[in-house]
Amino acid sequence: MRGGDSDGDGDEEEMKQEERHLSIRSTRGGDKGHSSKGKLIVDQNLGARARGLQSSGFQDKGKAKMVVDQEEVRPVYNPRPPEAPAPAPVLQPRREAQRNRAIELAPKYAFFKDDEAAHSDSEENEESVPDAGAHDWLGLFSTATKIIEEQEAIRQAREQAHSSKGSQSAVVPISWTLSKDKRADGGSFAKKPLFxxxxxxxxxxxxxxxxxxxxxxxxxxxxxxxxxxxxxxxxxxxxxxxxxxxxxxxxxxxxxxxxxxxxxxxxxxxxxxxxxxxxxxxxxxxxxxxxxxxxxxxxxxxxxxxxxxxxxxxxxxxxxxxxxxxxxxxxxxxxxxxxxxxxxxxxxxxxxxxxxxxxxxxxxxxxxxxxxxxxxxxxxxxxxxxxxxxxxxxxxxxxxxxxxxxxxxxxxxxxxxxxxxx
Structure with a gap:
């Protein structure tokens, strides 16, 4: 198939037709399932000319020749490329060397520590650890407001519990009268009237x-x-x-x-x-x-x-x-x-x-x-x-x-x- 020297629209139509014929022939060849090898001859300048058809504006168009044997062409569909083999671990020898070096230097810096010293060190470390909650402290006013709100919530809960309990049980009245006669020691509570x-x-x-x-x-x-x-x-x-x-x-x-x-x-x-x-x-x-x-x-x-x-x-x-x-x-x-x-x-x-x-x-x-x-x-x-x-x-x-x-x-x-x- 050859492309003629015509305007840009004609060249585009010819390229589309060539692609359509090529896909149809490839499909038919795959359907037949022949094992013979096909030949595909395409002019090398055809792709470049087809891509720069509108931008270049050249009038002289190249010609492409494609000779396809229908029986010898077999489509190859490979959507995913083959996975590359995993690289061999390179850090393992380095880590092993560092480990061996640490084992060699350990006797020079190691020393004995009894249980009491270890316990005291652990306590010091615990005391030195800052309180994570201290960073979340909002200030005196916010803390006081929070305390007041908590106390108010506790009071309301207590009142509700008391009211619910009082509604369930009968209220027993407490009678109290002032003892005007005598105290426990024999004296009188009331003041003696003045003459x-x-x-x-x-x-x-x-x-x-x-x-x-x-x-x-x-x-x-x-x-x-x-x-x-x-x-x-x-x-x-x-x-x-x-x-x-x-x-x-x-x-x-x-x-x-x-x-x-x-x-x-x-x-x-x-x-x-x-x-x-x-x-x-x-x-x-x-x-x-x-x-x-x-x-x-x-x-x-x-x-x-x-x-x-x-x-x-x-x-x-x-x-x-x-x-x-x-x-x-x-x-x-x-x-x-x-x-x-x-x-x-x-x-x-x-x-x-x-x-x-x-x-x-x-x-x-x-x-x-x-x-x-x-x-x-x-x-x-x-x-x-x-x-x-x-x-x-x-x-x-x-x-x-x-x-x-x-x-x-x-x-x-x-x-x-x-x-x-x-």
């Missing part, structure tokens, strides 16, 4: 600065009101002058540290001390030196004829002379509290015991450091009616003092206080 008198005393003490006069109050009410006012630290010079006005029976001031000597002297100038039965002027060291005492309470001998109880605790300005003046002014005094009177000595206490030994029943001389126990012992033996003796904090106290005092006054003594006597 009208106590309520009035409390109201007066709270408004002590507004009180203008105490003249209309009886002595019993005054004795209840003054301790409460002193406890609230609302005592004033005006209230003191109201208390000592006229002829008072009792004067109990547990705290006189607020007053000065001038206010104290002016208050007792017009006081009638003939009916005073109890006098308590504690913490009066600032306002009751000897000269004020001589001008107020101990103005003259027997100026306190009714006095039986005297308390001057903390009178650090009181000396032996002032105590002697009080002793001469109060012939019936039986209870004397002179604790923490730092200026008093053994001479003053001996003078008290010598002059009031027959009537003296209670004597408190705690922390009087200038008092010697053995020096006042002869005078204390004269107090045949002594019931209470308190000498706490006096370092001169000894066994000899006790062994000599008890045979004389032991039959009447009810209370002895020797605290802090080494």
């Amino acid at each position: 009208l008198k106590s309520m009035c005393i409390r109201i007066l003490a709270d408004n002590a600065n507004e009180i203008e006069s105490l003249e209309a109050l009886p002595d019993m009410v005054k004795s209840m009101l003054i301790p409460v006012i002193c406890h609230n630290r609302k005592m004033t010079a005006h209230l003191l002058s109201e208390l000592v006005a006229g002829s008072p029976v009792e004067l109990q001031l547990s705290d006189c540290s607020w007053a000065n000597d001038k206010e104290f002297e002016d208050a007792f100038t017009c006081c009638d001390t003939s009916k005073l039965n109890k006098v308590q002027l504690d913490l009066c060291g600032r306002c009751l030196p000897d000269y004020v005492l001589l001008a107020s309470l101990a103005r003259a001998p027997y100026s306190l004829p009714s006095l039986t109880k005297l308390s001057l605790k903390g009178a650090y300005s009181l000396s032996d002379d002032g105590l002697a003046a009080i002793v001469s002014s109060a012939p019936l005094v039986s209870s004397v509290n002179l604790c923490e009177c730092s200026l008093l000595t053994s001479e003053g206490i001996s003078h008290l015991a010598d002059n009031r030994g027959a009537a003296l029943r209670k004597l408190y001389i705690d922390n009087c450091q200038n008092v010697n126990a053995m020096l006042i012992l002869p005078s204390l033996k004269k107090a045949k009616c002594l019931e209470v003796l308190s000498m706490a904090g006096i370092l001169s106290m000894s066994d000899k003092f006790v062994s000599e005092l008890i045979p004389v006054c032991g039959s009447t003594i009810k209370e002895l206080c020797f605290a802090a006597c080494s």
Whole structure:
């Protein structure tokens, strides 16, 4: 078959026809199954000319000749090329050489390790391994929000479980009443109601600065009101002058540290001390030196004829002379509290015991450091009616003092206080 010199469309049609005839002949030859070899002669320039037919634009076209023997041509169909044989392993000799080299070098670097060391190394390795979860940590706020959400979910689940359980079982009411009668120890839970008198005393003490006069109050009410006012630290010079006005029976001031000597002297100038039965002027060291005492309470001998109880605790300005003046002014005094009177000595206490030994029943001389126990012992033996003796904090106290005092006054003594006597 030959291709003529015509235009491009004609050449394309001729090539298509040649290909069609070739495929048909090949198919027929395969159908017949002949074993004879066929011959295929194709011009070498035919394929190139057919591919570049449109792009080159040459007018001179080559000619192709194909001579095909129908009986000798046999189609060969081989869609997949034959597989190449697998390459021989090349790395195996290298690995074997490395293994042999490692076996040769192993004795140089190997060493013995006991079980404990191995265990400790494993623990260190475990501790050194970082926590994988730490990388997933989102921050404080996100963590707190997550915790809150989890707690809320747990609470809701608990409430749902409780509600479902409560709906299934019958609710048993719990009856509880306050025990108003008595506690387990026998006391009462309820507060005792205040009496009208106590309520009035409390109201007066709270408004002590507004009180203008105490003249209309009886002595019993005054004795209840003054301790409460002193406890609230609302005592004033005006209230003191109201208390000592006229002829008072009792004067109990547990705290006189607020007053000065001038206010104290002016208050007792017009006081009638003939009916005073109890006098308590504690913490009066600032306002009751000897000269004020001589001008107020101990103005003259027997100026306190009714006095039986005297308390001057903390009178650090009181000396032996002032105590002697009080002793001469109060012939019936039986209870004397002179604790923490730092200026008093053994001479003053001996003078008290010598002059009031027959009537003296209670004597408190705690922390009087200038008092010697053995020096006042002869005078204390004269107090045949002594019931209470308190000498706490006096370092001169000894066994000899006790062994000599008890045979004389032991039959009447009810209370002895020797605290802090080494």
